[in-house]
Amino acid sequence: MIEITPIETIDGKIRAPPSKSYTHRALFLGLLSEGKTKIENPLICKDTLATLNAIRKFGSEAEWNLVESSGKVKPAEINALESGTTARLSIGISALANGESVIDGEGSLRRRPMGPLLKALNDLGIKTKTKSSGFLPVRVFGGEIKRDYVRVDGGISSQFITALLLLGARIGLSIEVLNPVSKPYIEVTLRTLKRANVKVRRDGGVFHVIQGIKARHFSVPGDYSSASFFLVAGAIFGKIRVEGLDRNDVQPDKAILDLLRDFGAKVKVARGYVEVERDELVGQEVDCRDFPDLFPILAVLGAYSEGRTVLRAKHLRYKESDRVRAMALNLTNMGAKLKELDDGLMISKSELRGAVLNPQNDHRIAMALTIAALGAKGRSLILNEGCVKKSYPKFFEDLKGLIGDDGKNA
Ligand SMILES: O=C(O)C1=C[C@@H](OP(=O)(O)O)[C@@H](O)[C@H](O)C1
Numbered sequence: 001m002i003e004i005t006p007i008e009t010i011d012g013k014i015r016a017p018p019s020k021s022y023t024h025r026a027l028f029l030g031l032l033s034e035g036k037t038k039i040e041n042p043l044i045c046k047d048t049l050a051t052l053n054a055i056r057k058f059g060s061e062a063e064w065n066l067v068e069s070s071g072k073v074k075p076a077e078i079n080a081l082e083s084g085t086t087a088r089l090s091i092g093i094s095a096l097a098n099g100e101s102v103i104d105g106e107g108s109l110r111r112r113p114m115g116p117l118l119k120a121l122n123d124l125g126i127k128t129k130t131k132s133s134g135f136l137p138v139r140v141f142g143g144e145i146k147r148d149y150v151r152v153d154g155g156i157s158s159q160f161i162t163a164l165l166l167l168g169a170r171i172g173l174s175i176e177v178l179n180p181v182s183k184p185y186i187e188v189t190l191r192t193l194k195r196a197n198v199k200v201r202r203d204g205g206v207f208h209v210i211q212g213i214k215a216r217h218f219s220v221p222g223d224y225s226s227a228s229f230f231l232v233a234g235a236i237f238g239k240i241r242v243e244g245l246d247r248n249d250v251q252p253d254k255a256i257l258d259l260l261r262d263f264g265a266k267v268k269v270a271r272g273y274v275e276v277e278r279d280e281l282v283g284q285e286v287d288c289r290d291f292p293d294l295f296p297i298l299a300v301l302g303a304y305s306e307g308r309t310v311l312r313a314k315h316l317r318y319k320e321s322d323r324v325r326a327m328a329l330n331l332t333n334m335g336a337k338l339k340e341l342d343d344g345l346m347i348s349k350s351e352l353r354g355a356v357l358n359p360q361n362d363h364r365i366a367m368a369l370t371i372a373a374l375g376a377k378g379r380s381l382i383l384n385e386g387c388v389k390k391s392y393p394k395f396f397e398d399l400k401g402l403i404g405d406d407g408k409n410a
């Protein structure tokens with residue numbers, strides 16, 4: 001548990017941690033590629049550790065900065081911990097292994113859907129078995145892939161598509177994508193595939209992946225999702241500069257820059273850094289379908305913005321927690337005026353008060369609530385704050401660097 005004391009203002013800079021999405025992809029592409037793959041600036045956190053362990057079990061010799069592989073995948077027992085990306089990409093890749101793999105996970109990951117990916121693998125002639133239909137643990141009987149065209153429903157997660165795109169890099173595959181959410185994450189996958197010399201031709205909603213992969217070097221950019229918590233803190237409480245973000249990146253959560261401008265904050269994008277400064281904030285209607293990980297911190301921004309903010313995306317409830325419910329419960333506890341919707345949240349400008357907050361073991365909820373608590377009346381307690389290790393182990397250290405232990409704390 002950590003105590004958060006309200007602040008009057010914030011002014012400082014941090015360096016964005018490396019991107020989680022790119023690090024996962026670089027590690028898996030290192031496994032699929034014969035020879036040595038160097039990874040510069042990987043994110044070291046619990047989720048990427050699950051992936052590092054997974055690619056070792058699948059047969060590579062891997063350290064954070066270097067993966068050495070024969071390019072072949074052997075059957076393995078994988079514990080994806082609570083990382084959806086690790087689980088889904090491992091399920092896809094285990095189709096290549098000659099024999100039976102078991103993909104399992106912990107905590108909420110066992111409640112997150114895998115069904116559409118399993119169906120796609122079954123359609124490719126790969127048998128899978130689950131104890132509870134469509135959920136971990138999953139047994140995959142890899143080996144011969146009998147078809148080169150598959151259709152996948154992307155309405156719950158884009159990670160199913162990423163998994164098939166990586167599979168395609170080894171076997172050649174055409175993937176027809178229906179109804180995708182979190183679409184820009186597919187762009188992140190395509191960008192890393194290009195870096196690994198994999199050719200992908202696009203024809204409307206169909207991706208034709210041409211077999212062939214040679215990954216040699218990845219350089220991981222800063223993470224816009226992790227940065228978004230502090231960028232929003234700058235917009236609400238003063239001024240914050242985040243270094244290490246690439247303005248030409250395709251990361252979905254780069255959308256935070258335009259969103260902050262829409263809400264009314266001052267946003268400066270320069271070479272190598274982004275700076276956000278407080279101004280009058282006005283509530284907005286935002287479709288979060290393409291950037292679901294921004295939802296928790298946008299809900300906080302909504303509570304500090306004039307008028308009403310409406311945030312929607314139907315897949316928000318399939319994450320580490322039911323993120324709509326988790327934010328609604330905790331912000332209500334802080335006195336926020338809000339309404340939970342089937343597919344999101346409606347929130348009005350609110351006077352927040354300090355409270356005991358339960359992030360439900362969801363890192364993004366913990367970080368968003370911490371920022372909310374900085375402007376509340378009275379102290380807050382965040383339970384199980386260690387869950388931030390899932391994506392941003394140094395979050396509280398960076399926060400302390402910005403606001404200090406005392407001094408600026410009101
Ligand atoms: O591919 C990725 O790196 C991710 C895709 C998104 O998931 P969904 O596609 O399930 O929305 C996102 O929420 C997750 O944090 C990371």
Ligand SMILES: C=C(OP(=O)(O)O)C(=O)O
Pocket residue numbers: 047082083084085086293319320364391
């Ligand atoms: C949902 C997330 O990750 P994953 O799906 O990989 O568990 C996240 O980081 O917010």
